[in-house]
Each structure stands twice: as C-alpha cells, then as structure tokens.
Amino acid sequence: MDEDLRERLRAAAASHRPDRARMLARIERGMAEEPPARPVRAPRTPMPWLRVAGATAAVCGVLTAGAFAVTSAGQEEPKDGQRVAAGPASPGPASPSPGRGGALPAGKGPLWSDGSLDPNSNGYWAQSEVTVKTAQPLSALTVELRIALNGGVNTTGSWRSLPEQDFAASAREEDGFLVYRWTLKPGRSVPTGTHTFAGQYNHTEGVRDTGRDDYTARARAAGEQTSVGGDFTETH
Template sequence: MNDEELSGRLREAAEAHRPDRARMLARIERGMAGDGPAPRSVRPPRAVRPWLRVAGATAAVCGVLAAGAFAVTSAGDDTRPRGGRVASAPSATAKAPDSPAAKAPLPPEDGPLWTGGVVDPNSNPYWAQSNVTLRTTEPLSALTVELRVAQTGGVNSTGSWRSLPEPDFTVSVDESGGYLVYRWTLRPGRTVPAGTHTFAGQYNHAEGDRDATGDYVTAHAVRASGGKAAVGDRFGRSQ
C-alpha cells in the first residue's frame, strides 16, 4: 500500500468517528440542570484533617462560652420582666398587728389587782415563753386572764401553764385578729386566793429576735367581797 492510499483510508476513518455534537450538548444541558449523576464526595487529604478537628473543637468551645455569657447576663438582669412574684418569708422582726385593743389604755393596777407581762429570759431565736404575773391583795371569785401574742411570723402555740391549781381553770388557745390568744378562766365556784400568781404561754416563732412590743395581757376579776377590777400591761422587745 502506497502513501497516497494510506492517507485516503485515514481520512475516511477520521470522518467515520466524528463526535455527535447534538448528544454532547444534550449531556452538558442535563448536567447543568442537575439531571446528571451526583458528584462523588471527596475525602480531604490526611494532612488537612487535624486542622479541621482543631477548628471544629474551637467552634464548639466558642458556642459554649457564648451560651454561658448569655446565661450570666440574664441571671444578673434585674430589670427584665418576670412571670410572677416570689413571696418572701415572714420577718422575725415584723411589726405587730395594729388593733384597737392594743391601743386601748391598759391600767396596770386596779384596786387589789395588779398585772405585768414579760418575755421569759430563757427564750431563744426559735421559741419563747411569755410570763404574766398577777397579784391580788384580796380573794377573787371570778377571774379571766387573757394573753395576746402578736402574729409577727411563724407564731404557733407549744403549750401553757399556771401556778394555780389546774382543775380550777379552763384554758383555751386560738387565733384572732392577728394574735395568738391564751385565755385562762376561773371555773364557777372556785376562788383565787390573795397572793402572786403566774400564767405563761409558750410558742414557736420565726427565726431571729422577735419583737414583742405588740403583745399584751389583760385580767378581769370579781372580788370575793364584791366589786370588779380590770388591769393590763404591754410587753417589751424579747431578748
């Protein structure tokens, strides 16, 4: 085969293998429209992976610090609106109830009768005893002693006692008008002899030094010889 014949056959073969331009353009359009096969994911080289781990850890730390800063800022913001109010615990030195009875004159002495009230020195920041001293120079055929302990916070009764015989009195304890009220009443047909007698009310209260200036005691009596007497006294601040 001569050179001229070989060149002719090569031209014929090249013409027979011309690319199909229409098919190539169609494939390019499908690829641009997203219809073609999805590209394969490529893993980063090993030399780059430690840097990516450091960058990821740094981003995580920054996220934690940002969240912590937001929490601290929110906790310290006293001006932000709140959903509700928190009730505070009662103060041990809360002001005593302001009742008309507490303002009324309380004569400490009336005829044969005298009374005084004081907080027992053995009281403590959680518990107290209010002592009432009653003196009479004559026997009494009727007597009612009433001790009122102001509800200054957590005040509740733990008991009571008297120096006179227990069977001679009825005793009651209740709450009324912001006071814990102890009442000792002489039973009919009994007599209180002349002398000095003690009545005491015991109670728990809110922790701390309790302000007893709102507490007071009254006593109403009938003399065995006839005639009535009424006395009273206010307490001072407890120890």
C-alpha cells in the same frame, strides 16, 4: 668695723633724699580704702547660775498659777462678802427606765399585774408571762394573753401556777393574734398572793418583735369588778 665701710655708709646716708611725693600718695591710698569688716562675735551665753535661777523662777510661776486655778475652781462667788467653798454636786434621783416594750407594772384596787418575756426565750422559741398579784381573794378571774401572729408564731403550750382543775384554758387564733385564755370555773376562788400565767410559742429564727403583744386580767373581789392590763418587757 672697717673705717672705710663707715665712711661709705655715712656718704650713702648723706646723699639719700626720700621721695616725699610718693610717700604722701601711699598714705592717701591707704586712707581711701575701707577698713576690713570686724568679725561678728557670738552672743555670750549666760552664766550657769543665771540659767538655774531662770528655770527656778519659771517653775515657781507655773506652780503659783496652778494653785490659783485650783483655789478658784473650788470656790463659789462671794456671798455677803464671804467666799464659800463649793461642795460636790448631789446627784438627782434616777428615773427607772422601762424594759423592752416599755411595760411597767399595772395596778388597780386589790389587783396588780405585770407582763414579761421569760429570760430563757431564744431565737426560735419564747415564753410570755403574765403575773397577777391580788391583795384579796378573787371570786372571778379571766386572764387573756395575746401574741401577735408575726414571725411565724405557733403555740407550743401554756401553764399557770394555780391548780389546773380550777380553770378552763384555751389557745386559739383570733383577729391576727394567738390568744391564750384562762377562766376561773364557777364556785372556785383565787387566794391572795402572786400567780403566774404563761403562753409558749415557736417563731422564725431571730429576735421577734413583741411590740403588739398585750394582756388583760379581769377579776371580781369583794363583789366589785376590777381589771388590769399591759404589754411585755424582756426580763434579765
């Protein structure tokens, strides 16, 4: 380096006097200023093996709770210090439900009867049937089938399963009813077994109310009078 340049640098360094007051003022200003806010770090996510362990623990907890619920549901309260498993409840006996009109078979002595609406009945025509069952021969029998005169009822005929010549039959309107009547002729008898008496009639379109229809059967068996009766149900 040039000796002259060195001399000038040394002379400049020797003549320099730092401004101590200015330096202190800058330091004080720097200390008075608030430090910049530190950036907020995002929360650290758990390690993958920690997530798997947590999920496994949750599944185990659910399975344990489910097993406890099933075990509790299948047991009754302790009896004499022991817990007894509860079996399925036994269904109670079902009560028979009556058919349309609430009619049920009627019986008295050797005689049994039932009233029903023939399943072939429709929206314009119907057949009401009286079934009589006897355990002994009958020396007298009168069957009356009464159809309420509602819904435009008018007769279209009648029949019985016993021989026609053994009965006097009629169909007439009486006191607001269409009455079918079959009477066993004197000297004739009805054998043991099941016998049917049926009345047929038209009515206005639709479902006719049979709530007021009924029947009676009066008979003599072994010298004793007996009778049965009831109303009608729809057979299927």
